[in-house]
Amino acid sequence: MMRFIITIKMALRALRRNTMRSILTALGIIIGVGAVIAMVSIGNGAKAQVQNAIAGLGDNLIIISPQSQNTGGVRGGAGTGVTLIPADADAIVTDLQEGSNRVMSVSPYVSGGGYQILANGLNWRPQSMLGVGPDWPDIRSWKVAEGNFFSDDDVKAASKVCVIGKTVADTLFPEGSAIGQMMRIGNIPFKVIGIMDVKGYSNNQDQDDVVLLPYKSHMTRLSRRTSVNSIYVKARNEDVVERVKTDLTDLMTQRHSGVIDFQVQDQAEIAALRNQATTTMTYLLGAIAGVSLVVGGIGIMNIMLVSVTERTREIGIRLALGAHGKDVLTQFLIEAILLSSLGGMMGVALGIGGSEIAGKYAGWAVEPSTPAMVIAVVFSSLVGVFFGFYPARKAAAMDPIEALRYE
Amino acid sequence: MAPVVKIEDLHKIYDSGEIPVHAVRGVSLDIHRGEFVALMGSSGSGKSTLMNTLGCLDRPTRGSYWLDGTDVAKLDSNQLADLRNQKLGFVFQGFNLLSRTTALENVELPLLYSKKRMSAKEMKDRAMYCLEIVGLSKRYDHMPNQLSGGQQQRVAIARALVNEPQVLLADEPTGNLDSKTSIEVMGVFQKLNDQGITIVMVTHELDIAHYCKRDLILRDGVVVRDELVQDRSVAEQELQRLAEAEAKAKLIGNPVPAT
Ligand SMILES: Nc1ncnc2c1ncn2[C@@H]1O[C@H](COP(=O)(O)OP(=O)(O)OP(=O)(O)O)[C@@H](O)[C@H]1O
Ligand SMILES: [Mg+2]
Secondary structure, eight states, X not given: OHHHHHHHHHHHHHHHHTHXXXXXXXXXXXXXXHHHHHHHHHHHHHHHHHHHHHHTTOTTEEEEEEOOOEETTEEOOTTOSSOOOHHHHHHHIIIIITTOSSEEEEEEEEOOOOOOEEETTEEEXXXXXEEEOTTHHHHTTOOEEEEOOOOHHHHHTTOSEEEEOHHHHHHHOOSSOOTTOEEEETTEXXXXXXXXXXXXEETTEETTSEEEEEHHXXXXXXXXXXXXXXXXXXXXXXXXXXXXXXXXXXXXXHHTTXXXXXXXXXXXXXXXXXXXXXXXXXXXXXXXXXXXXXHHHHHHHHHHHHHXXXXXXXXXXXXXXXXXXXXXXXXXXXXXXXXHHHHHHHHHHHHHHHHHHHHHHHTOOOOOOHHHHHHHHHHHHHHXXXXXXXXXXXXXXXXXXXXXXXX | OOOXXXXXXXXXXXXXXXXXXXXXXXXXXXXXXXXXXXXXXXXTSSHHHHHHHHTTSSOOSEEEEEETTXXXXXXXXXXXXXXXXXXXXXXXXXXXXXXXXXHHHHHHHXXXXXXXXXXXXXXXXXXXXXXXXXXXXXXTTOOGGGSOHHHHHHHHHHHHHTTOOSEEEEESTTTTSOHHHHHHHHHHHHHHHHTTOEEEEEOSOHHHHTTSSEEEEEETTEEEEXXXXXXXXXXXHXXXXXXXXXXXXXXXXXXXXXX
């Protein structure tokens, strides 16, 4: 044990003797590990955001969205076709909601923005302008803070009413209540009848920068379209989600005369789908990490070989004074491992620092991953073992007298 | 009593170059415990080669070598390393100190590879004691490049002593020293020898060989003379005489007037 501690001390001293060279040698590992840790932190942040966003949708949610269909091998683009119409939503209400207690609420969803709002002598372009049904607050678990949400009648009549988010309210009506005020959306006057509760940010989006309209109003007066983007259905509880999905699929298949031009997904599936990209990314990062560690390892092996040659005399002296080959092997191996694991640790520090800075400037959520750090350090140590072994063995196999004669 | 060092018909042929060099050609030798041998001979006569073989650093091409009754040829490299560490102390012709390592740490080095378990403090004390023997304890934290040639030589001697060897092998230990320091080193050797350590040392100087008990002369790889030293010099007395002479010189010496 004593001998081992002394060996570590000797190795540290040897590295310190050539500080600059040691740092340059470990640079491959430092940069490789740093890049991976930074990417993983950023990737993790993104993943967490997606998960938050999906969790924020509301519980037990099922979303029906159009899907490109395969007709005779020809695949249309995603979301092509006028597949989902308000009547589909109505059918869900009549066939599934009434008469069963499994479906709680249903709402079509129409998005489409870019409309300029003019109110109170002020201009504003909200991040989203959605056409939804009266069940929307229930589906999104989002309360109305002031005033009321629009009713079924408002939808049927395509009334010129709207409910706005807090940001919109604060921006356009800084003084006094927005309730009852008129706003011109794309030159059409709408009356504000409610203000939603503050929801905050998700995915770096201000969720309160929103205008909600009855979907019929959105479709007929603004976006002038007949189809909806999707239909949101809320199941009563977790246990019936699967059953509701089957029912929805059956009903929609029947309504679409047997053509599956839609997809029915619950939250978990949506989350999985979105995470797939991140997962692919993670594998890619792993591959990059592997390559960079190998490159870093070769750098270490290279310098260790140079070091062994340079220190032939030292090795000769040690062997002459009674060191076993094993002692010399340990010494050089420990040097290599120290080099690579210290490089790994510096890489971790660099990665965390780098991702924090990048996150701050680019506005990304950053979430450092502890397992990734541990793995990075462990792996870089292993790289040291692997690539340090050959030079160390070369040193250990030296003949004392030959080594002493070396000039 | 069996000899500590016994070699029989030892040959060493270097065949790494174009023509093989027959450096040692059949040397047989018995060295007993407590002997103090001077190995002399002109440059290239095979002294270092013989010493390296005695030091178990190099294997002979032919012939046998028993160290303290052990047939060295039968040992593997680890056993040889232990032998060098435990039984032998070697002072190299060119010091062979670790650079950028303090005198103390250089002296501690054989202890690191010793089989005896020692605490860091014990090692340090032991190394310090050996530096004291060679009169260098004040320079313990100096690096080799901060020491004079003679001081480096003495660090090398201290290092050879640190594991209390039975046999001390020194290849020209006074080669780089002035005559006074040489005598000091010989004083150290004589003291060690009095304590029972067997010493074999290479030297070119006859008056240095005079401090030893036995004189061996090597020529072209063969022992041509082997005799006991008559009227052996005693370092302590020589030093005393030197000091007196010096003191006298100081008393009567006239400083050269500045021009
Ligand atoms: N590694 C070697 N390879 C080939 N020849 C060698 C080697 N080492 C020594 N020799 C040769 O062997 C002979 C004896 O060399 P050695 O070093 O033993 O001499 P030496 O008596 O110690 O001389 P010196 O007094 O100059 O130190 C010389 O002719 C030398 O050239
Ligand atoms: Mg020599």
